[in-house]
Amino acid sequence: METDPRVYVLGEDILDPYGGAFKVTRGLSTKFPDRVLTTPISEAGIVGVSSGMALRGLRPVAEIMFGDFVTLIADQVVNHAAKFRWMYNDSVRVPLVVRAPMGGRRGYGPTHSQSLEKMFLGVPGLKVLAPNTLGDPGGLLEAAIADDDPVLFVEHKLLYTRPLLAAGQGDLADFALETGGGPVPYFVLRPAYPASLTIATYGYNFELARQAALELMMEHEIFAELVVFSQLSPFDLEPLFASLARTLRHGSGQARRLLTVEEGGLTLGWGAEVAARAAERSDDLSRCSVRRVAARDLPIANSPRLEDAILPSVQDIVNAALELSNA
Amino acid sequence: MTENYDLYKTMLLIRRFEERLLAEFSTGSLVGTTHAYIGQEAGAAGIFSVAGADDVVFSNHRCHGHFLAYGGDPYRLAAELMGRATGLVGGRGGSQHIQWRNFYSNGIQGGIVPVATGMALAEKTKQTGNLALVFIGDGTLGEGVLYESLNIAALWTLPLLIVLEDNRYAQTTPTEKGVAGSMAGRFAAFGIPVWERETADVLDVRAAAGEALRHVRSGAGPGCLLLHTHRFSAHSKGDDPRSPEELARIRQFDPLTVHAARLSSAETGQAEAEIAAVINDAFTRAAADPFPELER
Incomplete structure (x- = not known):
């Protein structure tokens, strides 16, 4: 966001001091108040709005508070964002990132613990990425933002507190x-x-x-x-x-x-x-x-x-x- | 030529294009489906006679009329419908999925509205002075994501004009069976002002569209242009449950007839001749164009 004024962040409850349900966006709204947009509880709306922003030259990053809610964005991803470029004969680009915290083991129960990324594998025009402790998660997110095509960025909740590993150690x-x-x-x-x-x-x-x-x-x-x-x-x-x-x-x-x-x-x-x-x-x-x-x-x-x-x-x-x- | 002549010609272009298209379907030279705009021409012609040249437009399954009134090339549209490489999107999209300049369309009800909302946000942040127009129908009122978008557009004071073309039938379902309460009330709930017209007169539409566009362009937030209109043809091709009596009755609201009263017979005759040449050229050239190949 420092280097590219086209980058916007949209999501629910992402403003400081709360800074997002998993604190991934903490500090961003203080630093970039005009480019961090807190939204109503409207997952399809958030992703649709982001998709329209991307079509018109911005680089939005949408946060879905719990990855379980990706079922609500399926139409926007499958029938809109991921289709536009090919369907319009490569006349447009959709540089959109949707971040989604997935995964269980925190006792959140049936609708807040799932790993639903498999539903989006194989969708033409969509990339699905997931960081791990071997790589640089920030670098992977930057790569997703730099990508001209839509990316579903899957973050396992337990990784937020895990240390990154170093080779040989x-x-x-x-x-x-x-x-x-x-x-x-x-x-x-x-x-x-x-x-x-x-x-x-x-x-x-x-x-x-x-x-x-x-x-x-x-x-x-x-x-x-x-x-x-x-x-x-x-x-x-x-x-x-x-x-x-x-x-x-x-x-x-x-x-x-x-x-x-x-x-x-x-x-x-x-x-x-x-x-x-x-x-x-x-x-x-x-x-x-x-x-x-x-x-x-x-x-x-x-x-x-x-x-x-x-x-x-x-x-x-x-x-x-x-x-x-x-x- | 006069403005009235130009408006008539735009409506006639849409009418004759759609008629030719339906005729081509009936001879089997086209595959797939189409959604004709016949009867509703005053909407597109009136709106685009006052919309900004760089405004962003998101249209729906019934997009041919919007596209032609936007200034799109009938030949490129015909080629797209015929699945040719020279079509608007190289034969990949077809009737409902086209893109040219700032014009976009998609075949999903409701889903295009948040996308257009995001486009309005982009134009606002880039301070281009452009606004986004999104076309929906009475049937779209059943889709939940529409209301998410109205909420966001109003909250964020976005330059979005929602054009609701109520042609009284969602495919075959009359609005009495599909829309509860008030159409305008849906927008009022979000504090979005509505310009509502029951008209087949392109000048009425143009006046209302002008007011609505001025409001949205002023930075005051989204607006809605609510047009009650009549679709003369089937939803797509063969799905029309309406009685012959009803179809005959609504023909009295023909925007071409209404507006022709303002022109001389020489002018309407000239428009017919000019449009006939354009349509013939478009379909003849498109039919001779190559089909696309799938790149490996």
Whole structure:
């Protein structure tokens, strides 16, 4: 906002001193009072207004207070913002960012805990991005704002308080960190020993997948590569395919082993598309063994005991990896 | 030529374009669907005779009349409807989804209103002096996002003119079965002033539109131009449940007939000849144009 006067921020309850439900916008309205617009509770309206601003040369960033409310913006995203550029034969651009805090584990119950990004994967004209603790979340958001096309920017609530990781330190000490993809980076964590398994994930679930990979390494001597994506859609899985080619070579059996981890519901999720593309890429479908770790296909319960049982856990990832390795 | 002649010619262009289009559909040379503006021409012609050249326009499924009155090229529109590469958006959008200069249209009821509201906000922040016009119908009044937009436009004093063309039927559903209470009252609830006219006279529309546009352009916030009109043709092609008696009755509110009374027969004859040539040229050229290819 300092460097580009076209950037506006719109959302509910984002003015100081409150500064937004998750405080992401705190301080902005004090610093840029004319470009931080607090709105009525009108998610479709906010995104539609932002879309019109974007069509006319501004760069709006709309905040949806809880990602669960993206169902309310679906028409604006799918039938308006994401369509305009192609439908109008590339005569317009829609540089719009919609930020949406997703995810559970805070006891918010069925309508304030979901990870609904899977509903927006594969929508033509729309990018879906999600930061993680390996990259620079601010840099990823800047890349989203600089993008000429609409972006759904998925922020897992638990990541707001998580420290960013540094290569070679802490949990990363046992991995070599590779990255690529420029401003929208992917990351590959390679263990010191040849891996027999590839774990693909994004966002907060990298936190769980990392712990699972360490446990597999320490307790079971199973080495896994982790491929962590910042861009969920459109799908660009080359780093994953490269990892699978390596883990096939080093696997004890004949099969590629792919494990996907996400917090959204299992059915027709991110992992389903990743698995399908990995299988299509394989010259022999029988040689790609897959497990998907995801939420149960249930609403997310309020009670912590039930919520834990519904959402994927480190143990679920370890168990799935063991199952794959013993298959 | 006189202003009255120009207004007549604009309405005639819309009428003959839509008639030609329906004829092309009936011969099978066009696929898909269309929503004719026949009967409502006074709306578009009156409004665009007083709108600013750089105002931003968001239209809906029934957009051909708005586009032609805006000054759009009938040939490019015909090519778009025929799915040709030379069409307004290269054959990608078709009848309901066109874009040219500051003119946009989309086929989703209600959803275009917040987008136009955002456009009004953009023009306001850029201090261009332009305003945004958005066209809705009586049927759009059933969509919730419309009211989110009215609220925001009023709260933020945005330069937005909502043109509500009430043609008394949402597809086949009469307003008595689709709209409770008062149309104008919906806008009044948000403190948005309404210029309401029951008319088939383009000069009435022009006067009301002029007042509404002046209000919005003055920076006083959004306004609504509420026009009660009549659609002579079906909603799209074959979906018209109205009786022959009703269709005959509403024909007395023909904006072309009303306005022709102000012109000589020589003038109306000349307009017919000029428009016939334009329409023929548009459709003939478009029909010879290539189809687009999908880029890999």
